[in-house]
Amino acid sequence: NAGVTQTPKFQVLKTGQSMTLQCAQDMNHNSMYWYRQDPGMGLRLIYYSASEGTTDKGEVPNGYNVSRLNKREFSLRLESAAPSQTSVYFCASSDRGGLNEQFFGPGTRLTVL
Amino acid sequence: DQQVKQNSPSLSVQEGRISILNCDYTNSMFDYFLWYKKYPAEGPTFLISISSIKDKNEDGRFTVFLNKSAKHLSLHIVPSQPGDSAVYFCAASAGAQKLVFGQGTRLTINP
Numbered sequence: 001n002a003g004v005t006q007t008p009k010f011q012v013l014k015t016g017q018s019m020t021l022q023c024a025q026d027m028n029h030n031s032m033y034w035y036r037q038d039p040g041m042g043l044r045l046i047y048y049s050a051s052e053g054t055t056d057k058g059e060v061p062n063g064y065n066v067s068r069l070n071k072r073e074f075s076l077r078l079e080s081a082a083p084s085q086t087s088v089y090f091c092a093s094s095d096r097g098g099l100n101e102q103f104f105g106p107g108t109r110l111t112v113l
Numbered sequence: 114d115q116q117v118k119q120n121s122p123s124l125s126v127q128e129g130r131i132s133i134l135n136c137d138y139t140n141s142m143f144d145y146f147l148w149y150k151k152y153p154a155e156g157p158t159f160l161i162s163i164s165s166i167k168d169k170n171e172d173g174r175f176t177v178f179l180n181k182s183a184k185h186l187s188l189h190i191v192p193s194q195p196g197d198s199a200v201y202f203c204a205a206s207a208g209a210q211k212l213v214f215g216q217g218t219r220l221t222i223n224p
Contacts, residue, residue, distance in 0.1 A: 004156070035214075040122070042202060042214040043157070058211065090156050101147060102212060104156030 002026055004105035006091050012111045013081045021076040021108050023091030031094045032074035033058075033102060034066060036087040043090065049074055081112045116140045117205050119215035127223050132190040134218050136203035139184065143205040147212070148177060148188050151200045160201075161188070193222045 004025045013019055025032065030051045035043040035058075045058030049068040063085060065077045074093075078085060088109050092102040118137045126132045134148075144165040149157035163170040163177045163186075170177050176189045186205075190197055200219050204212040 040216055042117075042119075042216040043204075044214070045211055048211060059213075092156075101159035101162065104149075104158070106154070106156050 004091055004093055004103050006089075006105035006108050008108060009106070010109050012113065013078075014113050015082060017081050017112075018077065018079050019081065019110075020078075021089055021091075021110075022073070023075065023105060024073045025091075025093040025103070026072065027093060027095075027103065028071070029093035029095050029103070030071070031102075032068065033092040033094075034064070034074070034076045035090045035092065036060065036085075037090060037107075038087050046076065046089075081110075083112045086110060086112045114139075115216075116143075117203060117213050117215040119201075119203060119218050121218050122216070123219040123221070125221045125223060126193050128195060129192045132188075132193045132197065132220055132222070134188040134190075134201050134203075134220065136186040136188075136215050137184060138186065138205050140205070140207060140213075141184070142207040143213075144208050145206045146177070146179060146186050147204045147206075148175075149202045149204060149214075151202065151217070157202060190220075195222050195224060198222045 007022045033048040034046040047066040049055045052071045067075045088107045091105040094102040147162040148160040150160045151157040161175045178187045200217045202217045203215045
């Protein structure tokens with residue numbers, strides 16, 4: 001039982017490049033989330049998916065797209081990376097949305113040059 | 114507009130003493146509050162939560178207090194241990210899917 005897994009762990013991009021961050025959970029959770037963590041800012045929600053087939057914007061969605069591929073997987077795509085997207089990205093999942101604890105993956109550290 | 118605020122970026126406490134981490138919120142619609150702990154290079158892990166219908170929840174060495182009139186939340190750790198050194202985030206939700214996080218407080222337990 002791996003919980004929430006994220007790939008890659010580290011990534012360096014040049015401005016304008018694209019990439020997809022992968023996330024998978026094996027807890028049969030309905031809801032999945034993508035956050036970014038920046039110094040002094042806490043965790044800010046980028047996008048979330050309340051259930052398979054649905055996605056909604058969070059606090060900071062600009063520059064990102066998401067796909068809820070199936071119940072297990074939720075990917076985050078940067079179409080044209082910018083230095084402002086340098087951050088640590090966390091994926092999380094939960095069973096009952098905000099009323100229950102969210103389980104986090106180990107994070108992806110992304111640097112955009 | 115920061116709806117959840119942790120005004121102390123860092124806190125240093127002696128081993129064995131009480132650690133008190135504070136959190137303030139502005140949205141009166143929040144009805145569920147959580148504390149997460151984060152070690153370097155790891156994802157946050159859930160620590161303890163409290164519903165707005167309660168004013169206290171205890172789990173071992175960890176107790177969370179909620180003062181709704183003051184819109185204030187605190188986490189007490191007694192006694193503090195070296196393994197408690199981490200960044201602590203408070204978070205809140207308003208009955209929907211989303212959590213709103215504070216900026217975090219770095220707790221250092223000194224031997």
